Amino acid sequence: MYKGPGLRYLYSVNSVLRRLRRAFNHYLAETEMALGRNRLWSYPSELCIDVSNKCNLRCPYCPTGRGEQGGRGRGSISVDLFRNILDDLAPYAYQLELFNWGEPFFNRELPTLIRDASVRGLRTVISSNLSFPLSDDQVRAVVDSGLSHLAAAVDGVDQQSYEVYRRGGSFDLVMQNLRAFVRAKRELGVSNPYITWQYLVFAHNEGRVEEARRLSAELGLDNFFAMGGLYDDPSWAPKGEYNFNYLKVGEKRCSFLWKKAVFHFDGGLASCCMGFNKHDDFDDFRPGQFRRMWNNEKFVAARRIWTAPLSPLPDGHFCVSCDKVKLFRGLPLTSKMRRPADAEDVPRAVAAAR
Ligand code: SF4
Structure with a gap:
């Protein structure tokens, strides 16, 4: 498409206005959280949309891996619903995570969804187990879509250490796919997606963290991050103090309730990333109604837990x-x-x- 000087000027004005609106909304949300307001004028500055809740693995401490249906079954978000959510919320947010309870690659429209979010100026993030066959074309389509950050969930350094938690997964396939992403970035001459190896630490794999860090560097990944995994059985607890960031309450408020909106594939609006079952949803997405949803009885009651200790x-x-x-x-x-x-x-x- 021809972009003459007039059109370029309009694009740059539009981009500046977009940044200003996001910055203003971000500071408003921070201020409302600090002041302990329960009913908000601001919109969430971060979004999470679980683009598919299907998965190929059977991780024991994940309800999806355990085969729970949560009252909503399994599925992938439609492009229309995804766009409706972004129409209402992308103007205020700066980041979108396209995953929560499922494997995002199960949504066949993933590159389209990422591109849609990228052109609206959102930073885009996916987390994947990468333990399934991916063709070079599929890898290139994701790299080409403008994805900002790919986190690969790999909790071991060989098949034996890996499959204790990532049941049903193949360590070799993960390595193959990581190499394919690094190669595709090089061939396309791009620096994104930034690739992180995310290693959940449990008792059984705690002794292999440094090996994994070295392997990550050998593969040419951008980052390695070890964090404590969630478990139900205390014998899985690592000895070291890894960052259990799910439990972080340092800011004295649960920031989800002021700053982040989390949607399931069916449009259910959850409290946060921890909401799994349909009956725990705080609302269902309705175009043009988000402010009402964000200030409904359940959200206000949740914020009051933090603002009136x-x-x-x-x-x-x-x-x-x-x-x-x-x-x-x-x-x-x-x-x-x-x-x-x-x-x-x-x-x-x-x-x-x-
Ligand atoms: S369940 Fe409620 S308090 Fe806990 S993380 Fe989610 S939104 Fe925050």
């Missing part, structure tokens, strides 16, 4: 069983995860409110 926990509310809430309120954890070493017995926010 001595208030009674709302009966039957999804967030009440959340370990972040338990840590924040100084209560025993719901799960069998080890309490983080820096968790306070009586959290400062609760003590201050007394």
Whole structure:
């Protein structure tokens, strides 16, 4: 398409306006969280859309891997629904994650969805197990779509260490696919997607972290990141203090509730990445109605848990069983995860409110 000076000028004005709107919304969301507002003017500055909740692996501590259906079955988001969500929210957000409970490559339209988000100026992220055959054309289509960041979930350094958690997966296939992504980037002359090897640390693979870090560098990946995995059985706990970032409450508020909107493939609006079952959804997406959804009774009640630390926990509310809430309120954890070493017995926010 011909882009004369007039058209280029309009593009640049539009791009500046877009950045200003996002920056203003971001600071408004931060301010509303800091002030403890429960009803928000701001829109989420981060988005997560689970583009498919199908998966090929059977990871034991993932409900998808355990075969749970969550009352919504398995499927992939339609391009129309995806675009409707972005029409309403992309003008305010700066980042979109296209994964949550499933393997994003199961959505056949993945490159189209990424491209759609990229042209709207969103930073795009996927996390994949990469443990399935991918043709060179499929790899190039994803690289060419403008994907910003690919996180590969690989929790071992050979088939034996890998398949303890990634049940049904093939370590060789993952390595083959990672090499294909590095090659495609080189051949297309692009620096994105930034590729991270994400290693979940459990007791069985804790001793192999440094080997994995070296292998990641040999493959030419951009980053290696080891973090503690979620588990139900304490014998899986690593000895070291890895970053259990699911439980991070450092900011004294659960930032999901002010800054991040999470959608399932069927348009269900979840509280956060932890919401799995349909009956735990806070709402269902309706075009043009997002502000109403973001300020509905469930979201307001969830925010109040954090903004009024001595208030009674709302009966039957999804967030009440959340370990972040338990840590924040100084209560025993719901799960069998080890309490983080820096968790306070009586959290400062609760003590201050007394
Ligand atoms: S369940 Fe926990 S992490 Fe999710 S929104 Fe509620 S408080 Fe935040």
